[in-house]
Amino acid sequence: MISSAWRDEGLDEWQAALEQSDGRPWIAMLAGAGAILLIAIVAINLSPVDISAHGAGALAAATILAALVWGGAWFLTLRHATTGWKIGVAAVLWGVALLIIAGAIAYANIALRIDAANVRRIRIDETGEPRLPPGMRAGPITRTMFDFLRDMTSERHQREAMFRVMGMDRLHDAYMVSNTPAMLKDCARFVRVEPKIDQSDRRVTAAIARVHTRLGVIVADEATRRELIKAFDKGLNINLSNMRRSSELQRRQLEIGGRLCTFLATHRWQAMGSQFMFYNQGDIGTFNRTITDWNDATREQTALVADARRKMTETGLLDGR
Known part of the structure; x- marks a missing residue:
């Protein structure tokens, strides 16, 4: 009886471990990065502020955006993932947001130089x-x-x-x-x-x-x-x-x-x-x-x-x- 009970408890724990959700961190990371990209593109195109003239503010906004997206992912599914995955996804989302802003600033600076050169063609x-x-x-x-x-x-x-x-x-x-x-x-x-x-x-x-x-x-x-x-x-x-x-x-x-x-x-x-x-x-x-x-x-x-x-x-x- 004792042996049988031990086997039943071990089987239950093994089955529960298999069925437990891992938070789907890969999906959370990819979906979060896509959301950040989409939001950033819309915000940059609609904002009247010149992003190249307010680089520090843009980077701060990117950090806040990454935190909000990570918070949404945590609430929906990421809370079930391991601590390592939570930190890793946060780092990836933050990096994606900063890269988008850095790319937008670089693009704005290039566009500004092209615009200045075009004045000579008026x-x-x-x-x-x-x-x-x-x-x-x-x-x-x-x-x-x-x-x-x-x-x-x-x-x-x-x-x-x-x-x-x-x-x-x-x-x-x-x-x-x-x-x-x-x-x-x-x-x-x-x-x-x-x-x-x-x-x-x-x-x-x-x-x-x-x-x-x-x-x-x-x-x-x-x-x-x-x-x-x-x-x-x-x-x-x-x-x-x-x-x-x-x-x-x-x-x-x-x-x-x-x-x-x-x-x-x-x-x-x-x-x-x-x-x-x-x-x-x-x-x-x-x-x-x-x-x-x-x-x-x-x-x-x-x-x-x-x-x-x-x-x-x-x-x-x-x-x-």
Whole structure:
């Protein structure tokens, strides 16, 4: 009886050991690693935070994610595994999370360098719109340059539109003035719009500052950021003096336009084609001096535009095709 009882108890223990769950650590490890990979991909793609600029925070988040996934695996099945397996699975999940983050940071840094290099491939078409070669994707640095160039194009168009409204493209033409008598009314309008040139200059300055600020946010590495800002400022300085002189000339053109408008509105003249014919010799002299100032400012402005286009063409920025 004693021998039989011993055999029954030994058989029961052996059978219980066979039936006891081992926690399926391999399945827990593979499923946990897959879950971490999936969650990390979704989080990295949806997060507005630049992972390369917050490496320490990203690694901390990876550690927390690995701990949460391990905790879920422990609750579901891993609690039945041996202590060695529990520790091993935790180490593997943590390592997978850190490797994913390290790979994402490396990829982000490579993408940033490619994006910085792509800035040199931006071309401006005849409409003033910046473009990249077909199939090339614009990253955050390229988009920053796009926004700046569009701001500059917008300022140029606004100034051109303002000058057209003032009649600056027609005020020197006797035929146009004689057929548009409203052009010689409210000659004080030229003085009133001069502050708009200053406002435009301030917007240009603000656009330059925005580029510096955005590059500071986008590029975490100080040396790379400094190099990009230096390259931007160097390219900007090619035309910055022209831009400043152009603003001075536009103010002068408005001042001359106001004088010419007032003179034509208060003196007798007749249109002979596009030429103004005056009845008084003194009026002819005054008009000639005023129109000489007008032509000189216009010629210099045209030369500045041509010089800017030449420099942009030489650097490859302007695409004339």
